[in-house]
Amino acid sequence: MQRKRLWVHSTHRTPLSLHPGRSLATWAAAVAGVVCIAAGVLLAVGPDGAADAGVVPAAAAVPAAAAVPNAAGTVPVAVALPDRSVSAPVVPTGTTPDGALVVPDPPTTVGWWSPGALAGATSGTTVLAGHVDSAAAGLGAFAVLRQVGVGERVELRGADGRTLAYRVVARRQLGKADLPADLFAHGGPPRLVLITCAGRFDRTTRHYTDNVIVYTEPA
């Protein structure tokens, strides 16, 4: 009798006390599973990385000595991407002895590789480089380069007061070892090139794996 009572007790209590909990766990597991799968899919196909776009304009196609700037340009002092509500001061910069392009420390400031072409020169590549982010100050002015699209406008303001307009014609994401040497060659059609970092981040070296290069031509 005692045994039967226990059985009855058990079978009568189960629907009332355990099923609601099990039902809740079932729903929680189902929802969590769907959320995890959705997040994984979004991460896999989301906006990570900069998909290549557009056609890269030609660089110097003639010997350097015969393809030099043939008109005075101006030293760039500011850059703006109006479609992205981004603007930043520009300062001259150069190359370290071990061959790295010097990028200004404040991520909100952009460097102009001053051995290259002036802004507004009728030939040659004007090169700007800016941080995508920094450990101390967060995202940089050029973080938007990973999403910039063909046709977007870029403006350079020169030291002489001129504003020079360019249009994005191509964007490439390349491993750092594949940085095109022709970015820094003399001559060729006038173009403005914007460079920053992208790809995965190595927390040991504190470097990114890739560069994003945005090519523009005079508008």
Add this chain to the structure above:
Amino acid sequence: MSVPPTRLLLATALTVVALLGGACSAGQPAATTASSGTAGASATAGAGGSGTGTAAAPSGVSGLSADQAAQAHQAALGLVALGGLGSDKGTTDGLRTLADRVSTEGRALDEQIRTLATAQGLTLTDDVSAQIQGVLNDLQGRSGQPFDQAWLRAVGDLVEQGRAAANAVLSSSDASDEAKAAARDALARLDALTAAIRDAATTSGAGTPNSVNAGTGGQAADTDPALPAALVGLGALLLAAALRLRRRKA
């Protein structure tokens, strides 16, 4: 690193002979006009060395075209002009000293070419080419370190142009032994100048970059590719668990 003036002049003269030797051939009035880097490609400014040219080579042929002679002359004019500009606007003693050296070499080469060209009826322009004028205009728009950096690259390009002319003589089957010796000597001097320019470029930050490191935070990093797969796998496990619970409940 500096070259004795006598050796410099001798080497320069030999180089000029190599460039314009064809015009020196006896009884061959040179009708060639080499001007502003656009001289007619049909004309040839030969060398071969006076009286020492190979029998197979046509009189007045050194393997160097009028275009190449004009190009070498333009390089000389450009070196003189750039040297003067560097002496005026350079921001460091080292760069100004290098600019003086560039001027000296360019001037010596220019004078020798002019002397020989005049004697042989060749006409060389007094003006620098549009390309070199463009370089000068560009440099005039700069000051400070950006000037130094761009100046070093411009001079490096012109010296490279001179090296190309010397290498053209060396690779020419028509060039005489004397011409090739002169070209080798000129090449050695230009190599020394190139090394000095390269050192100065490295010091002043004008070297060609081989990397751009523009991010130290990691906030903009791409997702590790393993993470999406892990999330999808976890989600599948959770859904399977939910299904199992539902079946047990039923």
